[in-house]
Amino acid sequence: MSQTQTITQTQAPNVPQTLVLKNPVQAEEDYRYSHLLPHFSEDRYPPLEPFEHVDPGQRALTHPNPRAFLENATSVVELTPRLGTEVRGINLAELTADARDELALEVARRGLIVFRDQHDFIDRGPDFYKQWGSYFGRLHIHPTSGHPAGYPEVHLVYRDANSTFNFEIAESTTSTFWHSDVSYELQPPGLTTFFLLAQPTTGGDTLFTSQVSTLQKLSPPFVTFLRTLSAVHSGVEQANFSRAGKRGGVVRREPVEHVHPVVRRHPVTGEEALYVNRQFTRRIVGLKKQESENILNFLYDHIDKSGDNQARLKWEPGTVALWDNRITAHSAIVDYGDSKERRHGARITPQAERPIPALEGLKLD
Numbered sequence: 001m002s003q004t005q006t007i008t009q010t011q012a013p014n015v016p017q018t019l020v021l022k023n024p025v026q027a028e029e030d031y032r033y034s035h036l037l038p039h040f041s042e043d044r045y046p047p048l049e050p051f052e053h054v055d056p057g058q059r060a061l062t063h064p065n066p067r068a069f070l071e072n073a074t075s076v077v078e079l080t081p082r083l084g085t086e087v088r089g090i091n092l093a094e095l096t097a098d099a100r101d102e103l104a105l106e107v108a109r110r111g112l113i114v115f116r117d118q119h120d121f122i123d124r125g126p127d128f129y130k131q132w133g134s135y136f137g138r139l140h141i142h143p144t145s146g147h148p149a150g151y152p153e154v155h156l157v158y159r160d161a162n163s164t165f166n167f168e169i170a171e172s173t174t175s176t177f178w179h180s181d182v183s184y185e186l187q188p189p190g191l192t193t194f195f196l197l198a199q200p201t202t203g204g205d206t207l208f209t210s211q212v213s214t215l216q217k218l219s220p221p222f223v224t225f226l227r228t229l230s231a232v233h234s235g236v237e238q239a240n241f242s243r244a245g246k247r248g249g250v251v252r253r254e255p256v257e258h259v260h261p262v263v264r265r266h267p268v269t270g271e272e273a274l275y276v277n278r279q280f281t282r283r284i285v286g287l288k289k290q291e292s293e294n295i296l297n298f299l300y301d302h303i304d305k306s307g308d309n310q311a312r313l314k315w316e317p318g319t320v321a322l323w324d325n326r327i328t329a330h331s332a333i334v335d336y337g338d339s340k341e342r343r344h345g346a347r348i349t350p351q352a353e354r355p356i357p358a359l360e361g362l363k364l365d
């Protein structure tokens with residue numbers, strides 16, 4: 001039997017938390033992806049160094065048809081008008097460099113693209129995942145999450161019959177917790193790839209929301225004000241949660257805090273997106289505590305309840321989802337606990353540019 005294990009990265013206060021144990025999950029011979037089960041290495045990493053990100057989507061802007069990579073698809077369905085496209089009939093793993101540039105641009109435009117029937121991609125394994133992700137940017141190594149042994153660049157989510165969310169569910173009315181991945185980094189992720197290796201029979205969908213649409217729902221004078229603001233994003237609570245003895249876990253890189261614009265501009269599409277999230281944004285710089293809390297809580301509430309900006313991904317075996325972490329937020333849905341079925345996902349997380357303020361010249365301390 002494998003040891004108790006559940007891995008997540010939702011580690012802010014008052015948020016559904018999952019149990020994280022240090023012990024590597026024991027390989028199960030009858031599980032096809034047992035070589036990708038989570039492992040908690042004690043490796044330590046130095047602080048991340050800044051790097052220059054060249055966005056692959058930029059190159060596609062000059063292609064004669066920036067959507068040429070979709071030409072051989074058997075089906076292209078828009079999940080909602082502004083967010084999400086579902087594609088069938090394309091083998092992602094075989095895309096040329098030009099096609100990958102076009103893919104990056106299309107994900108930037110649609111926020112989320114879901115590719116079905118990608119068993120070839122998934123079965124190529126972790127060396128291929130790294131090669132795939134490196135094309136889009138420097139691969140992020142998560143400071144606290146589990147990864148397949150020897151592949152720290154592959155962030156895993158995991159739950160099975162031996163893990164428990166019970167006390168977490170008891171502490172929260174919902175598992176819905178909108179976030180943008182590791183936004184505390186100086187250069188947070190851009191084009192992100194995520195897929196499930198094992199999934200419950202039903203449930204365990206993933207929610208997405210467009211932070212471009214979220215912003216566009218706000219009144220022009222309020223957006224004008226938001227553009228002048230920056231906010232602190234922090235990885236401290238995530239690290240503290242992991243360090244907390246009773247939940248085990250590791251901290252491989254010391255936590256960081258960074259200040260990002262509240263409204264960021266996408267480097268390729270030029271679109272403006274709201275860039276705050278409940279998980280990592282802590283306070284708006286220069287405002288009084290109550291002002292900051294009220295504005296952030298209003299924005300979180302707006303993100304939470306705007307079903308008109310959201311799409312819900314129902315996983316099928318072989319699905320690979322790509323999202324642009326700069327202009328979307330997402331949340332896992334933990335509604336399958338009673339089934340005791342395994343859910344095992346892998347994320348490849350290329351970092352992108354330091355967030356560009358929508359207001360030119362905004363000072364970021």
Ligand SMILES: O=C(O)CCC(=O)C(=O)O
Pocket residue numbers: 157181194204205206207330331332333345347
């Ligand atoms: O498990 C999911 O559906 C989402 C996981 C997630 O938020 C992530 O890996 O970034």
Ligand SMILES: [Fe+2]
Pocket residue numbers: 179180181330
């Ligand atoms: Fe996430």
